Amino acid sequence: MTALVRSVSTETFHRPFTHQALYNRRLRTTGGRYRLRDHNIEINPHLLQYYGLPELLGVIKHELCHYHLHLLHGGYQHKDADFKKLLAATGGSRFAPPMPPREDRTVNYLYICPQCQAKYPRQRRIDTRRFVCGRCHHRLELVGLDVKMSQISA
Known part of the structure; x- marks a missing residue:
C-alpha cells in the first residue's frame, strides 16, 4: 500500500x-x-x-x-x-462511495413505536421511560431480542 x-x-x-x-x-x-x-x-x-x-x-x-x-x-x-x-x-474524490451494508448481523434489542410503527434496532438496552419515538414522541416498546437485521423490514 x-x-x-x-x-x-x-x-x-x-x-x-x-x-x-x-x-x-x-x-x-x-x-x-x-x-x-x-x-x-x-x-x-x-x-x-x-x-x-x-x-x-x-x-x-x-x-x-x-x-x-x-x-x-x-x-x-x-x-x-x-x-x-x-x-x-x-482529480481526487471529494466523497468516498457508500460502503455496502455489513453481513446480516444480529440486533440485541428491537424497539417499535406502537403508534407509527417506527422500528429502532439497538445493540444496547434503552430506558423506555426516558426515550420516546423520534417521529411521534410516543413511548417505545421492546418487541424482540437477538433479531437478525434481514428480519427487520423498513
Whole structure:
C-alpha cells in the first residue's frame, strides 16, 4: 500500500510521501483517513474490494491532499480553499462511495413505536421511560431480542 501511495504522490503531486500508508479494516463508513499526529494514511480495504482501483486512487489522492497541505502549513481541512483547489487540480474524490451494508448481523434489542410503527434496532438496552419515538414522541416498546437485521423490514 505504501508503495502505491508513494507512486501516486510523486506522479500526481510531484512531492514525496515519506510516511506509512496502510489498510485499516476498522474503517466502516469512510474511504480513508489522514492522521495528523503521525502523518500516516489509512485506507478502507473494502473500497478496493467493492469499487476497484479507480475509486481507490481517488481516495488516495484525497488523503494525499490532506497530507501535503498539512506538511506545507496550508489549509488541509475540507472547508479550506487550498484543499478544494488542490483536490480539483489532482482529480481526487471529494466523497468516498457508500460502503455496502455489513453481513446480516444480529440486533440485541428491537424497539417499535406502537403508534407509527417506527422500528429502532439497538445493540444496547434503552430506558423506555426516558426515550420516546423520534417521529411521534410516543413511548417505545421492546418487541424482540437477538433479531437478525434481514428480519427487520423498513
